[in-house]
Amino acid sequence: LTAGKCPQIDAARVIADLRELDRRTGGPGGARRLAWTDEWREARALLGELLSQIGISSDRDEAGNVWARLEGDEEPAVAIGSHLDSVPSGGWLDGALGVLAAAGVMRSWVSSGQRPPRSLALVDWADEEGARFGHSLFGSSAFSGTFDAPHAGELCDQTGQRLADVVAADGVDSRRALEAGRRRARLGCYLELHIEQGPVLERRGLRAAAVSGCVGIERHRCRFIGQTGHAGTTPMTSRRDAGLAACAAALELEQIAVRCAGTATTGSLTLRPGIPTAVPGEAEMLVDVRHAEAAQLHVMLQAVLGAARAAADTRRCGLRVERVWGIAPIEFDETLVVLAREACAEIAGSDFALRSGALHDAAEVARVLPVAMIFAPSRGGISHAPEEDTSDADLTAAIETFDRLCTKVLISRGPIAERVA
């Protein structure tokens, strides 16, 4: 069997499915598929409809990941997918592209009447974004075995609700989430299509690229504790303003990131009591620090925590630091990345691999399975925002490149087949 004789994905249909998803769960304010909410459930219901149309049923594992299988001639299966959840006011393509393209791959095989040479397993990972609790890759980390249930279950959102209680409403018992790892036994590798969420492909004029791995991330909560006081009567020089301590730390973090050639982001900052007439007695910031090299990531993190400590000391504030979540840098599977580059060359006319600064479920799955990813470009490099977009032409090229990569792995023989067996 050669790639040319295999069914081809209908990219236009995948794009139409993405627009339907956007119609149901997005709009001018952006995507609203926040994990563990009704809109996320509605997105998953649409996936169920699409799979039903081609006669494929789905089920959920102990971590809330949705799985669907199409049996082929050989086992183990090639897993394909991404995540349907989004950040609040997110983009229409982030995650959804990979899941609906995976459904498109399955549809092409079913429609053709051909039995795939190897089984396919579609997966929609639960809560990739971690937007609510700061814990990214919920479902895929449970699958890979790195999920720390006792720690994660106690994480709270900004209203004080516990992760364990919130996921329970979706039938997930976080203490049993690691049992999702049993699905690994019947899988040989994992392939994922995703938008880049950055500016590299657009700047280089590429319609698709292979991904060689993911940066490492450290995410910490820094709580500055000063003294609440009256805005009109507390002299400037005797204040212990926790808000200004956090502001000073946030500005210093930026300098550290520039110096270390990584990224550091203060995306969440909450002042308490948070009213105009009170000097903030408490400020809580969530910092996200990233670097491609494990050693440099460690150096950056130490500098960041040192800067937070210095900012607290300067304003006579206390500081409590809590590690919310982290992941080590990871390289994807060398053999599969070569196949991904070949697919890019054959379909998109370019051969380029880059390391992802964004996090993906693939970064967790790569700890237990051979993994490769394809990126589609992001207009203006913008993501996690309503403006996130990719042209239909670029989407088509990337979807077809991903389809080609799947085909290559499905029909592989010799050393590549051994790699995924």
Next chain:
Amino acid sequence: LTAGKCPQIDAARVIADLRELDRRTGGPGGARRLAWTDEWREARALLGELLSQIGISSDRDEAGNVWARLEGDEEPAVAIGSHLDSVPSGGWLDGALGVLAAAGVMRSWVSSGQRPPRSLALVDWADEEGARFGHSLFGSSAFSGTFDAPHAGELCDQTGQRLADVVAADGVDSRRALEAGRRRARLGCYLELHIEQGPVLERRGLRAAAVSGCVGIERHRCRFIGQTGHAGTTPMTSRRDAGLAACAAALELEQIAVRCAGTATTGSLTLRPGIPTAVPGEAEMLVDVRHAEAAQLHVMLQAVLGAARAAADTRRCGLRVERVWGIAPIEFDETLVVLAREACAEIAGSDFALRSGALHDAAEVARVLPVAMIFAPSRGGISHAPEEDTSDADLTAAIETFDRLCTKVLISRGPIAERVA
């Protein structure tokens, strides 16, 4: 009639009433008498009970202020009071002290069986704090005529609820709030007891002091508009981070306040989307700028807005500034302030007057009536926080000083009586 022949306030009873109020609407997390909430209504219900016990009924004006009258021999009445609303997690004394002391003054006259030589009017001003909408002195500004109904009605809280809609639930039509000013006709002056909320009295070892006036305040909302982006893929050097722009502005504000010998506070700062994985595309801060001199307040405000503009420009962010609220500095009535100092000397054994850095309903009322205030000391100068406290001995001295001031005004003859007539 001399002060010695007039009934004396039962300060212990006033303190007991304050503790009962704290039991019902406070606790370890601080006072919860936020205006337009159930706990505020509960606080007002307690006031109603206390007045009922002495046979005095109360009613509400068009701005939601509660009034109660005790008829005396002469008109117009001496108004006494303060506000029952608090900031979230506030202190037990802020505002409540003045209202319950006013009830105590009425109680002493009723209990004695003596008819006061001049009528007394108790007032509990609605929403002094402005904690939710950033608009302080709601009720007293409606009374004094400075309330800007079309502007105020459209102010929104952090969840997007409009002030006009929220106050309507308490039966207040904000478009008609200015009609509360009709109550002025039957009032001759206004006296208020309040905690200092600052460190001056404690440092000087004073149990009570007269207040000569209030600082001016400018409160503005600065909205920085950058570009939301992915925390892992947006290069540090190409970010338009609205959160960092706001942080830089907040730090600069502090320097301006120190230079100008005023205060500047960033008590509220909100990032959007406010999640750890996104560079904030929007940051909204509420700044509160205060100075005793009108000209200096203007200079400070211009410097603050210039700093915000510079911080926005540096990070290629847009900036929208909205004046939320403001009040000019004001001097209290010279004649009444002299009486207040005399009361301090006679009861608390010290003669001292200071200008208030905190805002009080008296600052609005002073625009239309002669006004004086008495301050009680605040332990550690702390207020707008659960730790706010004053010793029973200091409270007793301040309550009795306020009572003496009321008596002096009630029995006044000659030029003072003409001042309040």
